[in-house]
Amino acid sequence: MMFSLLKKSYKWLGLAIITVILAITPAAIAQSTTNRIPLAKIDWLQAIFLGFVQGVTEFLPISSTAHLKAIPVFLGWGDPGVTYTAVIQLGSIAAVLSYFWQDLRQISTGMVKAVASSDYRSQDFRLALGIILGTIPIVFFGLLMKLFIPDLDNSPLRSMTAIACASIVMSLLLATAEKIGKHKRSFETLRQKDGVLMGLAQALALIPGVSRSGSTLTAGLFMGLERAVAARFSFLLGIPAITLAGLVEFKGVLDQINTSELIPLAIGVISSAIFSYLSIAWLLDYLKKQSTWVFVWYRLFFGVTILIGVALGRFS
Numbered sequence: 001m002m003f004s005l006l007k008k009s010y011k012w013l014g015l016a017i018i019t020v021i022l023a024i025t026p027a028a029i030a031q032s033t034t035n036r037i038p039l040a041k042i043d044w045l046q047a048i049f050l051g052f053v054q055g056v057t058e059f060l061p062i063s064s065t066a067h068l069k070a071i072p073v074f075l076g077w078g079d080p081g082v083t084y085t086a087v088i089q090l091g092s093i094a095a096v097l098s099y100f101w102q103d104l105r106q107i108s109t110g111m112v113k114a115v116a117s118s119d120y121r122s123q124d125f126r127l128a129l130g131i132i133l134g135t136i137p138i139v140f141f142g143l144l145m146k147l148f149i150p151d152l153d154n155s156p157l158r159s160m161t162a163i164a165c166a167s168i169v170m171s172l173l174l175a176t177a178e179k180i181g182k183h184k185r186s187f188e189t190l191r192q193k194d195g196v197l198m199g200l201a202q203a204l205a206l207i208p209g210v211s212r213s214g215s216t217l218t219a220g221l222f223m224g225l226e227r228a229v230a231a232r233f234s235f236l237l238g239i240p241a242i243t244l245a246g247l248v249e250f251k252g253v254l255d256q257i258n259t260s261e262l263i264p265l266a267i268g269v270i271s272s273a274i275f276s277y278l279s280i281a282w283l284l285d286y287l288k289k290q291s292t293w294v295f296v297w298y299r300l301f302f303g304v305t306i307l308i309g310v311a312l313g314r315f316s
Helices: 002-027 044-059 064-074 081-099 101-117 123-148 160-180 192-206 212-222 227-254 259-287 293-311
Strands: none
Touching: 044 064, 044 081, 044 212, 044 227, 044 259, 064 081, 064 160, 064 293, 081 101, 081 227, 081 259, 101 123, 101 227, 123 192, 123 227, 160 212, 160 293, 192 212, 192 227, 212 227, 227 259
């Protein structure tokens, strides 16, 4: 019921929240701390706001990881950390599951029927296999990162400078894809190969600031997909990756926190679910009519703004 009501109001509300998030980022550059914010110190208003940031930026091609670190740091709260970030992504996965439930059910049942009848040319089978194969790279490289960079919170990869550089590079890649992409291929033309290529691009999102949706959308445009089709397949491909990341971190959180600390997590997850749903609906509608240039310029501005902040000693 709640998601149904949200779907009816997304056109105006989605635009409003995206306008707010774009306005907050440059205006908030006034703080210098990059300390880790303890989970117990996150109050319910901060949790709602962090869920808002997660929800709006998870599915827009601008990097939720970058914004979930940069904006709280700008506001002087500190860095929520990788764990909190990954767990509130469960709200985003609830939203994408709800929004694409019919698609997922059709693809799943279609794959079962295709296997039973040995119809391996079935569109549903190809889509399902593409999603499965496309998930392997981010799982593989994610495990490697866990092994070789166990303390990602304090890694140079998660520094503000690294996030800024990743944002700028991805803005240039998205601009190139927007410029040279044919934007002609429909959803019906998707193949296993597309899932693998987009999955490799998705693995780049393990680098903070790259953006999972940004890297996959960019790859889709390079492959000649229509903008809305590239975004839709990006969302479907992201379901296993976001789910696995959230569940792994959530298990770790349950092993080390007390009951009172679950409250900010729960609030963040709920807030994330609501705003993620709005963000998905808005972006798909937007890309049916518009190009991705607004995200290109925003990512470039975001990255340059952070670099200026670093140069001025506002944050490290």
